[in-house]
Amino acid sequence: xxxxxxxxxxxxxxxxxxxxxxxxxxxxxxxxxxxxxxxxxxxxxxxxxxxxxxxxxxxxxxxxxxxxxxxxxxxxxxxxxxxxxxxxxxxxxxxxxxxxxxxxxxxxxxxxxxxxxxxxxxxxxxxxxxxxxxxxxxxxxxxxxxxxxxxxxxxxxxxxxxxxxxxxxxxxxxxxxxxxxxxxxxxxxxxxxxxxxxxxxxxxxxxxxxxxxxxxxxxxxxxxxxxxxxxxxxxxxxxxxxxxxxxx
Numbered sequence: 465x466x467x468x469x470x471x472x473x474x475x476x477x478x479x480x481x482x483x484x485x486x487x488x489x490x491x492x493x494x495x496x497x498x499x500x501x502x503x504x505x506x507x508x509x510x511x512x513x514x515x516x517x518x519x520x521x522x523x524x525x526x527x528x529x530x531x532x533x534x535x536x537x538x539x540x541x542x543x544x545x546x547x548x549x550x551x552x553x554x555x556x557x558x559x560x561x562x563x564x565x566x567x568x569x570x571x572x573x574x575x576x577x578x579x580x581x582x583x584x585x586x587x588x589x590x591x592x593x594x595x596x597x598x599x600x601x602x603x604x605x606x607x608x609x610x611x612x613x614x615x616x617x618x619x620x621x622x623x624x625x626x627x628x629x630x631x632x633x634x635x636x637x638x639x640x641x642x643x644x645x646x647x648x649x650x651x652x653x654x655x656x657x658x659x660x661x662x663x664x665x666x667x668x669x670x671x672x673x674x675x676x677x678x679x680x681x682x683x684x685x686x687x688x689x690x691x692x693x694x695x696x697x698x699x700x701x702x703x704x705x706x707x708x709x710x711x712x
Contacts, residue, residue, distance in 0.1 A: 645697025
């Protein structure tokens with residue numbers, strides 16, 4: 465088993481937690497970033513110090529630039545060799561109802577959240593041939609709320625792509641997805657905001673990283689699992705808790 469993972473958007477938030485967790489479980493990590501170079505280098509340095517017997521490398525690519533994405537996998541292979549796990553974690557998350565969404569907003573969400581994963585999955589199949597792909601989607605894919613319309617539709621499409629690729633790439637590559645819910649407060653919002661959101665879901669508390677990491681472990685350990693979606697959302701996909709004060 466090739467225990468090198470490429471994680472997009474790995475320098476902060478969920479991506480960083482995925483990198484740290486896999487590193488603690490014996491993986492080498494290729495830490496992708498775009499604008500967070502300082503955080504990526506700090507993470508690689510910390511992991512190298514903690515696990516000196518393994519490799520932690522950083523690589524910069526603008527996933528909104530299709531020309532860069534087309535070259536990305538080949539560049540990774542030339543610098544670091546083959547990898548056995550691709551986690552499509554990086555995304556952009558910008559608000560806008562359907563009626564308010566500009567072409568530029570739509571394109572920004574499509575390029576990073578759907579087109580880049582599509583091309584990276586294609587090239588993982590072409591150049592690596594065996595292993596696992598895990599796509600980070602969002603529990604929003606179960607609703608038709610349109611306040612983040614472009615973002616949500618890209619995540620809905622990424623889940624559909626997960627199933628298509630799982631069928632096409634089997635048996636050499638397993639393709640699955642994880643859908644987080646109330647994990648972290650959005651940038652600029654505090655813990656109180658997150659806690660208030662979480663009161664409306666069935667489990668009535670934020671999950672933090674732990675449900676995502678346990679879902680990751682389950683996917684990697686279950687060699688017969690492909691084309692599946694693990695909800696790490698405290699039941700948010702089921703709808704609003706009857707004890708919640710407002711609808712989500």
